Each structure stands twice: as structure tokens, then as C-alpha cells.
Amino acid sequence: MLPLLISLSVLQVIFPTIMMKFGTTICYLNIIVNYLKFRHIYLLIYYIFLFLFYLYMSTDTVKDLICSLFLSYYFVTNTWLECSLSFSCKIFPLSRSPPNLCILEIILIYPFISLGIQKRDCFHPGASVLSREDINLGDAKPVSGTDMIRGMLEYVWPKDNEAIRNRVMLSLSLLFGAKVMNVSVPFLFKYAVDEVNQGLTTPAGDALLSMATVPQALSTTAFSLLLGYGIARATAAGFNELRNAVFAKVAQHSIRRLACNVFIHLHNLDLSFHLSRQTGALSKTIDRGSRAINFVLTAMIFNIVPTIFELALVSSILGLKGGLAFAGIAFSCVGVYAAFTLAITQWRTKFRVYMNKAENEAGNKAIDSLINYETVKYFNNEKYELEKYDVSLKNYEDASLKTASSLALLNFGQHAIFSGGLSLIMIMAANEIVKGNMTVGDLVMVNGLLFQLSIPLGFLGSVYREVRQALIDMQTMFTLMTVQSRIKEKDKALPLQVEAKSATIEFKDVSFKYINGKPIFNNLSLTIPAGKKIGIVGGSGSGKSTMVRLLFRFFEPQSGNILIAGQNIKDLDLVSLRRAIAVVPQDCVLFHDTIFHNLHYGDLNKPVEDVYRASEMAELHHSVKTWPKGYETQVGERGLKLSGGEKQRVAIARAILKDSPIIVFDEATSSLDSLTEHAILQALKAATVGRTSICIAHRLSTVADADEILVLENGSISERGKHEDLVRNPESLYSRLWQKQNREAIPKGGVA
Known part of the structure; x- marks a missing residue:
């Protein structure tokens, strides 16, 4: 910068008039540059007008008054170098008429007042009010x-x-x-x-x-x-x-x-x-x-x-x-x-x-x-x-x-x-x-x-x-x-101590109804022995899925107790309780990720080999292998890229991978065709050996091999027993449902 100033000084001595105009022009170019920074169009027009007025005025006093306006402008917008250059180019001769200068500055300073007040539409994007x-x-x-x-x-x-x-x-x-x-x-x-x-x-x-x-x-x-x-x-x-x-x-x-x-x-x-x-x-x-x-x-x-x-x-x-x-x-x-x-x-x-x-x-x-x-x-x-x-x-x-x-x-x-x-x-x-x-x-x-x-x-x-x-x-x-959860752990909640051989489930006088809803259970009592498969059937709204939600402590019964391995679930910490139960839901919603991630979600600590094994047991592995990206295939939002049967098999594989002592199937095969259902039932039968399993079913064929079948009606158990015993009684609800499903399964003109 010093060599530049010395060079300009030499030129000033040789060409004083030209350099005076050059210095003035540099000053106004700086103003245009600052317009590009602040984007006020009226400010640019204002100073262009002053520039032309300055060039054609012959009176030094008027020129001085016009130039003095830039003192405040430079203070707000410019650097020390621009200000010092303005001094060196005779831009601020303030000594000639201070009173008149100040009054004129007050009158003409308004066009750039807006530079001081910063207009902001909204600093906080998306500011909102939600009821x-x-x-x-x-x-x-x-x-x-x-x-x-x-x-x-x-x-x-x-x-x-x-x-x-x-x-x-x-x-x-x-x-x-x-x-x-x-x-x-x-x-x-x-x-x-x-x-x-x-x-x-x-x-x-x-x-x-x-x-x-x-x-x-x-x-x-x-x-x-x-x-x-x-x-x-x-x-x-x-x-x-x-x-x-x-x-x-x-x-x-x-x-x-x-x-x-x-x-x-x-x-x-x-x-x-x-x-x-x-x-x-x-x-x-x-x-x-x-x-x-x-x-x-x-x-x-x-x-x-x-x-x-x-x-x-x-x-x-x-x-x-x-x-x-x-x-x-x-x-x-x-x-x-x-x-x-x-x-x-x-x-x-x-x-x-x-x-x-x-x-x-x-x-x-x-x-x-x-x-x-x-x-x-x-x-x-x-x-x-x-x-x-x-x-x-x-x-x-x-x-x-x-x-x-x-x-x-x-x-x-x-x-x-x-x-x-x-x-x-x-x-x-x-x-x-x-x-x-x-x-x-x-x-x-x-x-x-x-x-x-x-x-x-x-x-x-x-x-x-x-x-x-x-x-x-x-x-x-x-x-x-x-917002407080209605399901709260006790201060010193105990971990659930349970193994497959001791995983008994007991409902004792359980009464429950949803908020502002009709009663679902009224003093429901039942016992599911460890290692047994229990089928639960009934009409819509009879409380089949509600039993699973109560078992998981998604909801709290109004009265009564639920015990697992003799331990009241109200006294247990939720992590150990839910770790002991694997669920295959009726509506399986998947993450928008790969199919491998959705399978592995059953137990993120399990090795890859276990994931593949669970996939094979759910009759899914061979299908996935035929896809272009295999297990890296994206399933789409909520699993929309998969068929209903494929999503259901993913849910079954998750439950198998979780390897819990209690397994609950909530309409687990409702989206499968008959052939696939038969293959999966055979795999599930092997997977549930020695474990306590609850099978909630609409298709009665999925619970035909259960150790005991419970028929829910109006919030209570209306019938219970093995499949053969319930079918023999033609007046039973289970028998009527069985006959109806068999008639619907046989096409017109077919043979039973």
C-alpha cells in the first residue's frame, strides 16, 4: 500500500488537476461498491445525483458541503483505508463552514437512515403456535x-x-x-x-x-x-x-x-x-x-x-x-x-x-x-x-x-x-x-x-x-x-427373572377398559403353563389383542394383576419385561431402510449368521436372495415395497431372532397364502418348542395344534379346551366358526 500512495503522490505533483478528479471518482466508485453490498437502489440514485452535481458546481463551498455528507456514510460502511484515502483526495474540507455544513447534513442524511435500522422479516424460521x-x-x-x-x-x-x-x-x-x-x-x-x-x-x-x-x-x-x-x-x-x-x-x-x-x-x-x-x-x-x-x-x-x-x-x-x-x-x-x-x-x-x-x-x-x-x-x-x-x-x-x-x-x-x-x-x-x-x-x-x-x-x-x-x-x-406416561415403573423395580421352563403367565381378576370406552375385560382370570401353546380366538372387539398389550404393559388394568413366572409385572422394570416377550404383530410396519436392518432389528447384538438363520426359518431367505440387491434392498417407507406376506415373514423372523422365552403371534399368518402359511407353521412349531407361546388367530387352522384354545366373548372366556373337544360340540362358538371357515375355504362344487 505504501508504494501505491507514493506513486499517486508523484502523479499528483505532475498532473494535479487530473489527479484531483481521479481521487473524487475513486471515492464515488467506492459508494457504488457499497451499494452492491447494501442493495438500496435509492441510495445509489441519490449519490449518482450528488456526483453529477459535484462535477458541474464551480463553487468550492457547495462542493465542500456535498462532500461532507460522506463523513457519516463512511463511518457506517467503510474501512479506515477508504476514509484515509478520502482525506488524501480532499474529500472532507470541513473547516470552511461548519454550521451550514451540519444543517445541510441533517437535511440530506435521511436517504440512508435505513442503513442504520436493519429490516428483518423473520430471524427464527418456522416460528409457530401449535394448540x-x-x-x-x-x-x-x-x-x-x-x-x-x-x-x-x-x-x-x-x-x-x-x-x-x-x-x-x-x-x-x-x-x-x-x-x-x-x-x-x-x-x-x-x-x-x-x-x-x-x-x-x-x-x-x-x-x-x-x-x-x-x-x-x-x-x-x-x-x-x-x-x-x-x-x-x-x-x-x-x-x-x-x-x-x-x-x-x-x-x-x-x-x-x-x-x-x-x-x-x-x-x-x-x-x-x-x-x-x-x-x-x-x-x-x-x-x-x-x-x-x-x-x-x-x-x-x-x-x-x-x-x-x-x-x-x-x-x-x-x-x-x-x-x-x-x-x-x-x-x-x-x-x-x-x-x-x-x-x-x-x-x-x-x-x-x-x-x-x-x-x-x-x-x-x-x-x-x-x-x-x-x-x-x-x-x-x-x-x-x-x-x-x-x-x-x-x-x-x-x-x-x-x-x-x-x-x-x-x-x-x-x-x-x-x-x-x-x-x-x-x-x-x-x-x-x-x-x-x-x-x-x-x-x-x-x-x-x-x-x-x-x-x-x-x-x-x-x-x-x-x-x-x-x-x-x-x-x-x-x-x-x-406429559407423564400412565405406565410408570416403581422406584426400585426388579428385573424379570424368567427362563423358558418357568415362563408361566397368569391373569388374576383383570378388569380393563379403554379411556371413554366400554369395558373389555371384567374379572378375567386364566393361567398359561410354561412351555405350552395357547390359542386365543374370538370375534372383533373381544379383547384378543388387548391381552397382548396388557401383557407388554402398554396399558394398565383398572384392577387385577398379571404375573409372569410368579412375578407381578407392576413390580418389574419395563426393559426386562419386554425383553422376555417376542411379538409378531398383526400389522407389521417396517423402517425405511434395508431388509437386513429390519430383520436385524429383532436383536441388534446378534451376528449376521443368526439373522440369516431366522430369515430361513421364516421362509424368507431364498426369496431375498433372488432380489438384485439381496439383503441390501430398501423396503420403502413403512415397508410399502414389500408384499403383505413378505412383511409378515420379516416380523416372524424378528421374533425368532429375539429368542425370548415367551412368543406372541397376533394374527401372524393373516397375510400369507395357504401354502406359505403351512410352511411357516411348521417352522414356528419347531421354533416354539419348550417356550410359552400365545397364538391369537382369526384363521382357526393356525391354533388347531394348540395345547389349549380360549374363546373370548364379551370380555370373558366363554369356552376353553383342545381343538378336538371344542369341534365336537356343535353348539359351541368355536365349532360354528370352524364350520363357517371350512365352508368358505371350499369353492362351490368342490369336495370337502
Whole structure:
């Protein structure tokens, strides 16, 4: 840079007039470059007009007044090098007419006031409001804002992680350093302007600092102050960026821990919660709540509190330099700004509520329709689904327009309030210069402080709006965390001690009904001996699958007890209880992953060989081997790429792989053809030897070989016995069901 300045100085001596215009042109090119950075079209037009006006004006005083406007502009947008180049190119001859200069600057400074107030549409993407009904929060008590902040700070300041706490302390230190540097910038610039204005002018008031004197200026106080100004700005920016980098680890670590806690909490809730929830609304709650935490963390720790401190500091400086009137106007402006922001934000919150409810409704309808893709196709209802979806989108569109309009009103009001305060203080500062109480440097400092005040002030308004919305999102998620499972372990729950030879199951006077539902069981009692196969049959709604849910403790009976190996399941820890029972469900839902992963899910600790063996026993292995990708074949969402029989065989293989002392088959062969069913039944018969097995069946042929068959009717056991005994009684329900299924299985004209 020094060789360049020396070269320009030599050219200035040889071609003074040309270099003067060259320096001016460079200055305006810098303005255009800054337009590209800030993207304010009216700012570019404004300065192009001034540029042309400057070139064609012959009066030096008018030129000086026009050029002086860039002093504040450079303070806000430019680096120390551009400012020093402007000085060296005679851009700031401030000594000629300070009073008129200040008044004109006040009048013409308005076009770039918006540079100080940063317009933000929405810092927190996806900010939302979900009603309690959307995700079935039930009787959970909403948490207060204080509880949320306290809970969030536990993640920011974890007692068991010293590294995270050290990062928080380092981030706060960097924040303090950045604020100190920011406050020092206007002072350095003030002293530089005063030094140039008072000490570097000729007696005739001519050029401030010509290109020919640049080398000598390198040692002047003004240049040193400008250098310090640039270093202070760069240091403040460096501290801020370093702080962001250091704190990013804290924020992401907090989000990860909280998201994991929410995830495992949802898995620990009872089945009744998951049967009544909406998947789309629940996923949006978790997603938005997690993103809201990141925003609130950053806003609370590094923006809201520091901004309030900076507002107080700037107002105090204005009061010391200009008197109580300056401080009073600054505080009044801030007060009116805050009151206006609070009132309008409170008013427009209802539009955000409507908008996000409409968005949730549209999302749920889209997910529900796509999940039921085949059903839609079966009945040619694509147009109907589109109309339903479009109605939800129209509601979202209307609410979104109201939100955008109210935001425009809020932004305009904030601009108007700040502009009024800025105009009044600048006029007062110009008056003080006329009276001789303030210098031109003081005017520059006041102007710089006001612009420095505008940035956090505008940001504070945006932060308030977005923090409020983010807290609503967080409240929904934290409230979700307060939902308690109806199935609770005892404080000192014991592990289940059971082996295949001792795995007896006993229901003692069990009564149960679903919430707001009719009774399913009324004093049900039965005993399943260890190692025996028990078949359970009955009509729809008789309670066959409910028995399995009670055995797994998905639900709690209203009265009575269930025992396994003589141990009450209420006294056992859930992990050991559910480890002892393998279930083949009626509706097998698979993960959107490979078929190997879905098979291995039965026991993730088992070796690959055991997975293949279980697959063979379920009559699946040979089919998978014929597929192009074999066991690496993706099964699709919920296993939609597989047939019903293939999904059922995956479920059977999982249960075999789990190798539990108790096996439950809930309509395990309902999706299989007769030939495959026969082959699988033979494999299952070998797999269940010596184990307690419960076979819930609609096809009675699957329980014909059971040691005992229980017939459920109206919540109680109406019949029990072996297949042969039950069939002999033509009046029994089991016999009638058997005869009916046999007649349906034999085609018309066939032979039984």
C-alpha cells in the first residue's frame, strides 16, 4: 500500500488537476461498491445525483458541503483505508463552514437512515403456535417463560461438562471486548476529524491533505487515529465472529441434548398417547422447538442484554457530551420505539397463530393423503384430496398476507420513530456548533453514535418479535416434556427373572377398559403353563389383542394383576419385561431402510449368521436372495415395497431372532397364502418348542395344534379346551366358526 500512495503522490505533483478528479471518482466508485453490498437502489440514485452535481458546481463551498455528507456514510460502511484515502483526495474540507455544513447534513442524511435500522422479516424460521389439541398434550400443565429459560440454561451451563462452561465464559469475554471496541470507534473518529480540521489546514483554509503530502501524513496524529479507528472496527468484528464460532459448539450441543431428551421421552410415553397423536403436528413441534432454542440462546445471551447495555452507554455518552437534553431525547426515542414495538407485536401475534395453524393443517392433510396413496387411487379421489389441501393452503395464504401487512406497518413505524429522534438530535448538535459549544468532531461523533444506536435498536425490535414467537414454540415442546406416561415403573423395580421352563403367565381378576370406552375385560382370570401353546380366538372387539398389550404393559388394568413366572409385572422394570416377550404383530410396519436392518432389528447384538438363520426359518431367505440387491434392498417407507406376506415373514423372523422365552403371534399368518402359511407353521412349531407361546388367530387352522384354545366373548372366556373337544360340540362358538371357515375355504362344487 505504501508504494501505491507514493506513486499517486508523484502523479499528483505532475498532473494535479487530473489527479484531483481521479481521487473524487475513486471515492464515488467506492459508494457504488457499497451499494452492491447494501442493495438500496435509492441510495445509489441519490449519490449518482450528488456526483453529477459535484462535477458541474464551480463553487468550492457547495462542493465542500456535498462532500461532507460522506463523513457519516463512511463511518457506517467503510474501512479506515477508504476514509484515509478520502482525506488524501480532499474529500472532507470541513473547516470552511461548519454550521451550514451540519444543517445541510441533517437535511440530506435521511436517504440512508435505513442503513442504520436493519429490516428483518423473520430471524427464527418456522416460528409457530401449535394448540395443545394439535399434538394431544392432554392434561399437561403449560410451563411458564421463567421455567423455560431456567430449563434451557441447564443445557447451556451443564454441571457435568466443564468444556462447555469454559466456552460460555470465553464467548462472554469476547462479547465484552467487542462492545468496548465498538464504543471506542466514534471517539477515535471524532479526534481524527478534529485533528484534521484544526491542525492540517493552511492559513488560507485550503486543501486539508493533498496527495503530495501523503508520505508526511503517515506520521501525523490524524493518520494514527484513523489507523486506530480501523483497528478498533476490525477488532470488534473479529471478536464478534470469534465469539460466534466459539459459542456455536455450545448452542449445537444444547440442541442435541434437548432433542435427544425429547426423543427418548416420546418413546417412554404410553401407547394411549401415540394412538391419539398427529404425527405431522408432533414432528413440527420438535423441529420448530429445536430451532427456537438456538435462536433464543443467541438472542438472550449475546443480543438482548448486551443491546440494553449498549443503549444505556450510548445515551450516557450523549448526555455527557451534549447535556441532559440529548440523553432525554435519546431515552424518549427508545421508550416510544419499545412501546410501539410491544403494542404492534402483541396485536399481530394472532395473525401468526392463524397462519401457523393453517400451515399445520395443510401439512397434516398432505401427509395423511400421501400415506394413503393407494386408497386415493382405488377410489379416484385425487381431485377431492387436492381440493381439501387447497382449502388449507388458502387459509394459510390469507393469514400470511395479514402477517406480512402488519409487519410492514411495524417496520414503518419503527423507521419513523427513529428518524424523528435522529433529526431532533442532529439539529440540536448543529445549534451547539454555531454557539461554539461543540466541534465538528463532536457532531461526527454524535452522528456516529446515533447510527451505532440505530443498529441494536432495530435489532432489539426484531429480537423481541422473534423471541416471543420462539418462546411459544419452546413452550409447546417443554409442555410436551411434562406429559407423564400412565405406565410408570416403581422406584426400585426388579428385573424379570424368567427362563423358558418357568415362563408361566397368569391373569388374576383383570378388569380393563379403554379411556371413554366400554369395558373389555371384567374379572378375567386364566393361567398359561410354561412351555405350552395357547390359542386365543374370538370375534372383533373381544379383547384378543388387548391381552397382548396388557401383557407388554402398554396399558394398565383398572384392577387385577398379571404375573409372569410368579412375578407381578407392576413390580418389574419395563426393559426386562419386554425383553422376555417376542411379538409378531398383526400389522407389521417396517423402517425405511434395508431388509437386513429390519430383520436385524429383532436383536441388534446378534451376528449376521443368526439373522440369516431366522430369515430361513421364516421362509424368507431364498426369496431375498433372488432380489438384485439381496439383503441390501430398501423396503420403502413403512415397508410399502414389500408384499403383505413378505412383511409378515420379516416380523416372524424378528421374533425368532429375539429368542425370548415367551412368543406372541397376533394374527401372524393373516397375510400369507395357504401354502406359505403351512410352511411357516411348521417352522414356528419347531421354533416354539419348550417356550410359552400365545397364538391369537382369526384363521382357526393356525391354533388347531394348540395345547389349549380360549374363546373370548364379551370380555370373558366363554369356552376353553383342545381343538378336538371344542369341534365336537356343535353348539359351541368355536365349532360354528370352524364350520363357517371350512365352508368358505371350499369353492362351490368342490369336495370337502
